[in-house]
Amino acid sequence: MEQQADIHGSYWLQTAPPGDPALPPEGPLTVDVAVVGAGIAGLSTALELARRGRSVAVLEADRIAAGVTGHTTAKLSAQHTLVYDHLRRTRGPEGARLYARSQTEAIRHAAAIAEELGIDCEWEDAASYTYAEDPARTDLLKAEAEAAREAGLPAEFVTETELPFPVAGAVRVADQAQFHPRKYLLAVADAIRRLGGTLHEHSRVTGLHEGDPCELTVESPASVTKVTAGAVVVATHYPVFDRALLFTRLSPRRELVVAAPVEAGRAPRGMYITPERNTRSVRTAPLPDGRRLLVVTGEHFTPGAGGDVEERFGKLAGWATEHFGDLDLTHRWATQDNESTDSVPLVGPLHPGSRNVYVATGFNGWGMSSGIMAGRMLGDRITGRDCPWEELYDPRRIASVVREGAAFLKHQADVARHFVGGRLPTATGSAVDEIAPGDGAVVRVSGERCAVHRDEAGQLHALSARCTHMGCVVAFNRAEQAWECPCHGSRFDVQGKVVQGPAQRPLERKKL
Numbered sequence: 122m123e124q125q126a127d128i129h130g131s132y133w134l135q136t137a138p139p140g141d142p143a144l145p146p147e148g149p150l151t152v153d154v155a156v157v158g159a160g161i162a163g164l165s166t167a168l169e170l171a172r173r174g175r176s177v178a179v180l181e182a183d184r185i186a187a188g189v190t191g192h193t194t195a196k197l198s199a200q201h202t203l204v205y206d207h208l209r210r211t212r213g214p215e216g217a218r219l220y221a222r223s224q225t226e227a228i229r230h231a232a233a234i235a236e237e238l239g240i241d242c243e244w245e246d247a248a249s250y251t252y253a254e255d256p257a258r259t260d261l262l263k264a265e266a267e268a269a270r271e272a273g274l275p276a277e278f279v280t281e282t283e284l285p286f287p288v289a290g291a292v293r294v295a296d297q298a299q300f301h302p303r304k305y306l307l308a309v310a311d312a313i314r315r316l317g318g319t320l321h322e323h324s325r326v327t328g329l330h331e332g333d334p335c336e337l338t339v340e341s342p343a344s345v346t347k348v349t350a351g352a353v354v355v356a357t358h359y360p361v362f363d364r365a366l367l368f369t370r371l372s373p374r375r376e377l378v379v380a381a382p383v384e385a386g387r388a389p390r391g392m393y394i395t396p397e398r399n400t401r402s403v404r405t406a407p408l409p410d411g412r413r414l415l416v417v418t419g420e421h422f423t424p425g426a427g428g429d430v431e432e433r434f435g436k437l438a439g440w441a442t443e444h445f446g447d448l449d450l451t452h453r454w455a456t457q458d459n460e461s462t463d464s465v466p467l468v469g470p471l472h473p474g475s476r477n478v479y480v481a482t483g484f485n486g487w488g489m490s491s492g493i494m495a496g497r498m499l500g501d502r503i504t505g506r507d508c509p510w511e512e513l514y515d516p517r518r519i520a521s522v523v524r525e526g527a528a529f530l531k532h533q534a535d536v537a538r539h540f541v542g543g544r545l546p547t548a549t550g551s552a553v554d555e556i557a558p559g560d561g562a563v564v565r566v567s568g569e570r571c572a573v574h575r576d577e578a579g580q581l582h583a584l585s586a587r588c589t590h591m592g593c594v595v596a597f598n599r600a601e602q603a604w605e606c607p608c609h610g611s612r613f614d615v616q617g618k619v620v621q622g623p624a625q626r627p628l629e630r631k632k633l
Contacts, residue, residue, distance in 0.1 A: 131454040132380055132406070132414060134191045137303035139184045145324040145341030146348060152176045152319075154503060155337055155350035157326045160190035161302065161488060162481040163356035164309050165496025168234070171316035173504050178348060179310075179318065180339055182325040182357075186306040188621070189358045192456040193488060194378065194402055194418050195302040196392045197231060198249040199224035200276070200294040201487045203261060203396065205268035207464055212513070214271060219510040220465070221272035224487075227494035228298055235305060238312055242305035243407055246298050248391045250282055252291035255397060259290040266292045283389040284403070286444050291393075299392055299404055302489065327625050329353065329362050331478050352503050355471060355480045356495070358488075359459055359610060359623045367467060367516065368591075368623060371459040371483055373610025376400065376421040377430070378456060379438050380414050381448035388413035401440060415448065417441045424457065425593075425607030430600035455601060457610060457621060458486040467516035468495045469502070479503070480516060553581065553633065561597030561604070561615065570594060571631050572604050574615040584617045584628040595628070604628065 129135045154170050156163045159181035167177045179185075199221055208217040235244055253262055262278055269276035275295040282291055310320055321339075328338030337348040360367050388405040395401050402418035417440070420433040427433065434453060442448055461467055461483035468491075471478040479502065481495035501508040512518070553573055556562050561574035563586045570586035572595055584604070586594050593608035603620060604613040612621040617628035 128450060129452045131192045131378075132416070132452045133193070133195065133301060133303040134187060135452070137301065137307060139187060139307070143181075143185065143320040143322045145321050145344065146178070146319075146339060146346050149347045149349070150178055150319075151334075151349040152178045153350065154178075154352045154354065155180060155335070155348050156354045156356060157337070157361070158356035158358065159185040159310070159320065159322070160188055160356065160358060161186070161306060161492035162358075162484075162495045163354065164306050164313065165493045166354050166356060166481070166499045167313050167318055167496075168309050168316075169496050169500025170503060171313050171318040173500065175504070177313065177318040178350070179313065179320045180324045180326050180337070180348065181320070181322050182619070182622075184322050185310050185320060186303050189457055189488065190302055190306065190492070192378070192454050193302055194404060194416055194456070195300055195406075195489060196249065196402075196404060196487075197228045197298040197300060197489045198294070198392060198487070199228065199274055199490060200249040200251060200269065200292065200297065201485065202251050202394055203265045204464060204485075205272050205274075206261075206264045209268045209271065211463065212465070216513055217268060217272040219513045221269070221274050223494050223498075223510040223513070224490045225274070227490045227497065230497060231300075231305070231493050232298065234309070235300070238308055240305055240308040242308070243301040244298060245300070245407075246296065247404075249294045249297040250279075250291045250391055250393045252282060252284070252288045252393060252395050253397055254286075254288055254395070256289040258397075262290045262292050269294060282393065283391060284393060284444075285387075285389065285446075297392065299406070301406070325619075325625065326361065329478070331475065333477060335477055352477045352479065354499055354503075355478065355482075356492075357622055358457070358482065359621070360471070360480055360482055361622045361625055362471070363623070366472075367480065367482060368609050370462045370467070371609075372462070373424050373457060373459055374421050374486070375424045375427060375455055375457050375605075375610075376418055376486075377434055377437050378416060378418045378452075378454050379434065379441060379450055380416045380452040381441070381450045382408055382412045383415045383445065383448070385411060385413050387445070388415065398440065414452075415441070415445060418456075423607050424598075424610045424612060425596040425605035427598065427605075430598050434600060457612075458488065459483050459610070460485045463518075466491050466495065466514055468498055468514040469511065469516050471516070473517050556581075559602075560599050563594060563596065566631065566633060569631075571633070572597070572628065573633070574602075574604075576615070581633055582615055583631040583633045584613070585631055587628075588624055589619075589626040589628060590622075590624040
């Protein structure tokens with residue numbers, strides 16, 4: 122794959138710039154509902170509530186739809202790799218049916234909103250495929266096709282696809298969709314404003330007092346203010362408040378994306394994913410010149426434990442070239458997801474004692490349909506309407522956690538390994554003078570672990586190496602120029618600023 126010298130980041134962010142920032146609250150603010158986070162879950166929730174006459178304020182630490190949602194592959198599908206056979210066994214046939222129905226209705230709801238608001242978001246109906254090249258996996262695919270069909274999806278097992286290479290088999294689900302997530306959500310944000318809602322960027326929520334009403338502490342670059350709300354929705358991808366201990370049930374996963382234009386005749390129709398080869402996902406998007414943008418995703422890893430991420434980008438680009446011919450790479454970026462230990466998102470009350478605070482998280486890599494589903498469900502919950510799948514997604518569920526005990530324990534063991542390993546005296550990084558320009562390492566300075574980065578000009582920037590969430594030791598991702606926590610996925614830029622939660626405070630600056 123040929124690579125241009127100047128490769129853009131996320132295609133969605135490049136082709137739908139955010140415009141002027143929405144200002145932080147100018148002073149104390151009182152609303153019916155405060156939504157924390159302006160990704161697809163937060164904005165979908167705010168739209169549902171604003172349409173039902175509630176006053177809403179959306180509080181975003183960065184820019185609207187510029188975080189995880191701005192870096193997705195933007196598939197709107199109820200087929201989530203190999204989930205239905207698993208759900209049939211762990212949650213029963215009715216649980217699988219509710220999952221399929223809730224995700225399918227979310228896709229239809231998004232289509233209706235796009236039509237109603239006249240959103241030009243490059244909406245395309247497409248079939249979704251989960252495939253395997255290894256013949257040993259065909260029995261898994263056949264079982265998944267049967268389970269998905271029983272759950273109500275138009276699913277079938279096939280052996281032919283439009284991929285330019287043979288597969289042993291695939292589960293095909295018709296009537297799914299793909300779109301431009303930023304164009305869709307920026308239009309949704311405008312609709313929220315027209316309905317009287319307010320959106321506030323660069324407004325990081327750092328405190329929550331639960332009550333009736335609730336009170337939020339909001340920090341912006343210029344001030345600290347209070348927002349009072351009858352209800353609060355925490356839609357920050359990874360919950361920024363730990364009182365529910367949901368971090369014990371979530372595993373962060375980072376995944377890489379490369380993209381290149383191809384002639385329309387070479388572009389496979391449909392959306393494809395395989396769990397093989399450390400995940401490979403393929404879709405295309407329309408380009409203004411009539412070509413298609415081939416979007417290839419894979420090489421997932423735990424943030425802070427991904428090794429040489431540049432090498433991983435190379436593997437992904439090499440796979441794309443091997444399977445789709447010579448390509449001119451124009452974009453590359455990375456996305457981050459949270460996987461719940463029982464494979465079902467956590468949407469509902471933040472913790473067992475919550476009365477007015479709700480959460481939406483753990484979308485397992487399928488945040489587009491799940492985020493819209495969460496918005497509809499939380500809108501129903503807050504306005505007193507019944508929702509058939511409330512119990513399925515309820516974060517307070519216990520039985521499924523017990524059933525998935527092995528996954529829960531494995532996650533805790535991984536966290537413990539990183540937490541303890543980072544404190545061992547033998548875990549010593551490079552010396553400061555060994556750090557090359559553009560690189561970073563955790564080193565001991567006067568007996569203390571420091572995260573040290575040398576910029577391209579040779580200047581050193583030293584920070585505390587302990588994540589401000591729970592104190593795990595961070596690691597440097599050279600390809601993305603970020604410090605990453607392997608315990609819960611918090612990410613910081615080279616100056617220590619929080620890029621991704623659950624951490625809320627920057628890494629402390631240190632002197633060398």
